[in-house]
Amino acid sequence: MNYKNRAVVLGANYYIGLSIIRSLGRKGVKVTAIDYTKEDSYGSRSKYLDEHLIAPHYGREPERFLEFLINYSKNQDYKPVLFPSSDPYVEFIDKYFYELKEYYLxxxxxxxxxxxxxxxxxxxxxxxxxxxxxxxxxxxxEENLVERVREEIGYPCIIKPMDSASFVRKYRNKVFIIEKEEELIEKVKMCHNDDFEILIQRIIPGPESNCYCYDAYLNQESKVTHWTTAYKIRQWPINFGASTYAKQKYIPELHDICKPFLEGIKFKGFSEIELKRDEKTGVIYLIEVNVRIINFNEMLYNCGLNFPYITYMEMTDKLPEPKSVEEDLGYTFLYMYEDLFAVKEYLKTGQMSLSKIIKDISFKNVASTWSFSDPKPALYFMSRVALKVFNKLTKSQ
Incomplete structure (x- = not known):
């Protein structure tokens, strides 16, 4: 098939961007990746990437970055399809929505x-x-915050940001776990001083395997056309982080909860809803919603759901036939680099035993970065990690 429109991926310096590049490139779509630096951009080494460009930083020079994107589109014969690979790029697109909508799909x-x-x-x-x-x-x-937390939520609880991306950049944590009132007062004051809007939330009890994901595509009529479900086995940081080891599993309850919600709010495009089941009551709670391609996209691809390509096709031609994965295919996702840190912490805290970790080993692993058919990104990533370790060791001597 002759694909006229280019795909433009914002951010090839992380494996999500790399996965988008591969998902589209394998189908023959011409892909351009745009970064603000070549350093650590291991996704740009993919054989499926047709073009790699360096632009002004989206956060430090947003107007110049916008101008760069508009000028790039103006030089194309057909509107490119735009793919953000991380939340900051999503926020950028939202901020300059009308300007970008004129030049991108x-x-x-x-x-x-x-x-x-x-x-x-x-x-x-x-x-x-x-x-x-x-x-x-x-x-x-809210007024009487300390009293309300004591009476309505209890301890331990968590502090969550309304804007996760900037919070993580500042504190290197997705949440703060609060054990007592003194910690609550201290952390709330710190976050307010740093101009973060935050929430205090009850911790839903249960193991990591009670953390679920509903991954779906909604067409331009806001109807779910493609979907599957999965659960986390490990994440980093542990308990409140991103999946480092996850498994596709058919969990029909999630479809019953998430489909009406996404269709009801008139969502369009790819979305992932994260949920957790309370081990005491069995109730499933919505935790957060992701609105861009997520970290175990490669696993979803192996399950027969190529969400970047589904998006591309609806934007440029017609939506592929609806598909849902309503069976257990056995595929697991592994981000080995961070999973090593996660395993160490789970063992240290006693949340997991070595026997459980061994029991969870799968022979249908889908790696975040490694690919026999496209090895350069992983090799470059490993060389960058080795260099950082070497520099750290030599500085400490």
């Missing part, structure tokens, strides 16, 4: 809606509107 048709769904507080309001349960949550700016 992407599924969402409402300015600011992606950010509204990613925002933990507005997401919880949307969930409640459609009768989807969310953990008990209190805005940190």
């Amino acid at each position: 992407f599924p969402m048709d409402r300015k600011g809606f992606w950010s509204e769904v990613m925002d933990k507080y507005t997401m919880s309001l949307l969930a409640q509107k459609f009768n989807v349960k969310v953990p008990e949550t209190i805005n940190s700016k």
